[in-house]
Amino acid sequence: MHRELLRTSVLVALSMSAGWIGWSGHVLLLPVAATFPMLWSMARTRLQATAISAAYFLAASRGLPQGVANFYSSDIWPGLLLWLVATSAFVAVHAVLWTDRKGGQKPLRYLAACIAMAVPPFGILGWAHPITAAGVLFPGWEWWGLGAMAAGLIVMTTRYRPAAAIAMTGFWLWSAAEWTPPILPASxxxxxxxxxxxxxxxxxxxxxxxxxxxxxxxxxxxxxxxxxxxxxxxxxxxxxxxxxxxxxxxxxxxxxxxxxxxxxxxxxxxxxxxxxxxxxxxxxxxxxxxxxxxxxxxxxxxxxxxxxxxxxxxxxxxxxxxxxxxxxxxxxxxxxxxxxxxxxxxxxxxxxxxxxxxxxxxxxxxxxxxxxxxxxxxxxxxxxxx
Known part of the structure; x- marks a missing residue:
């Protein structure tokens, strides 16, 4: 029991770190968010998957309560309420689609969650999507890069996740070394x-x-x-x-x-x-x-x-x-x-x-x-x- 509680705490802490660092506002740190599918897939119960999803999204969207308070010139409580409401879509999708089945079920379920959070209606609240890191790992690859990123995220939910993590880290380091910001159009x-x-x-x-x-x-x-x-x-x-x-x-x-x-x-x-x-x-x-x-x-x-x-x-x-x-x-x-x-x-x-x-x-x-x-x-x- 204590070991399982410790495991859950570690996964939640790592998920929170992925959301916090990946969505810190530094473009080259976006790939850190790609660790979320791995942490989600490592959950052993639906409750664990729910906690991991909530930790990631709450950390990624942490600026919302203060922003709402600034906008309405109010205290922090309305912002906290809206923060929780906004989190509910992300958490609900990933909690419902999580499964403990082996084989191809888990990657297929994550693919479904990935698509659901990218398009309406759930995509209306689809902030902090790990697929956004495609532009950092695969700059200039266009739709091929999007496909490669989606494939990498899906493999991160399987037992081949170490290979996916190594490959994505390699692309990340190569991209960071060669990174140039987008140019302005002429005139x-x-x-x-x-x-x-x-x-x-x-x-x-x-x-x-x-x-x-x-x-x-x-x-x-x-x-x-x-x-x-x-x-x-x-x-x-x-x-x-x-x-x-x-x-x-x-x-x-x-x-x-x-x-x-x-x-x-x-x-x-x-x-x-x-x-x-x-x-x-x-x-x-x-x-x-x-x-x-x-x-x-x-x-x-x-x-x-x-x-x-x-x-x-x-x-x-x-x-x-x-x-x-x-x-x-x-x-x-x-x-x-x-x-x-x-x-x-x-x-x-x-x-x-x-x-x-x-x-x-x-x-x-x-x-x-x-x-x-x-x-x-x-x-x-x-x-x-x-």
């Missing part, structure tokens, strides 16, 4: 702002002019990317202000905004130039809870951000097609894979992370975006507000 610039909670909330003419001045300082012909929500609530008047300001500059601006109507709102990216303005992209997966609130429809209440799940995976900007990822989408698997299927020329990742102060959430988003960009050998443009 593209992403700007990071430090405007805190005021970005998107103070969208008066003075704030618009400040952003216009930053954009106009760029070289002619630049495609300039501003963070999520930078323009605030989108109106035709804002579009005309920017159109006049960009006349004769040759500059195109891509910026976040929100389009509101009687049913709710869309979190979008807008393209602005001297030729006018267009809604470029509507967010596929807003943050559940704080933005996307589907339960409102059940009680005939309007509001919240709409989720356009599989819409607009790529958009055209000039001669390039780009894969946009707004904030929360950078933590998930299916949005980037859906976009990659359409063979974009670059990834554009934007966010408004003022509420993440004191956490590693923005660093994790950046690391995840960088890993996916390296996997598919795509240029990457990043723009965040903190």
């Amino acid at each position: 593209w610039i992403g700007v990071d702002l430090e405007l805190g909670a005021s970005l998107g909330r103070e969208a008066d003419l003075k704030r618009q002019q400040e952003l216009i001045d930053v954009a106009r300082a760029q070289p002619p012909g630049t495609i300039f990317v501003l963070p999520e929500s930078a323009l605030g609530f989108w109106t035709p008047t804002i579009g005309r202000v920017w159109q006049r300001a960009l006349t004769d500059t040759g500059i195109t601006v891509i910026s976040g905004a929100a389009i509101i109507d009687s049913q709710g709102y869309d979190n979008v990216l807008v393209k602005l130039s001297a030729d006018g303005s267009d809604i470029l992209y509507r967010e596929r997966m807003p943050v559940p809870g704080s933005m996307w609130q589907p339960w409102r429809a059940w009680i005939a209440d309007n509001g919240g951000a709409r989720a356009h799940f599989f819409a607009n995976p790529i958009v055209d900007v000039g001669s390039k097609s780009v894969a946009p990822l707004i904030c929360y989408e950078q933590l998930l698997v299916w949005p980037i894979l859906q976009s990659a299927f359409h063979r974009p020329d670059a990834i554009v990742a934007v966010g408004n992370g003022w509420w993440t102060a004191g956490t590693a959430i923005i660093d994790i988003q950046r690391a995840s975006s960088e890993a996916w960009a390296r996997l598919f050998d795509l240029p990457l443009v990043i723009s965040f507000n903190i």
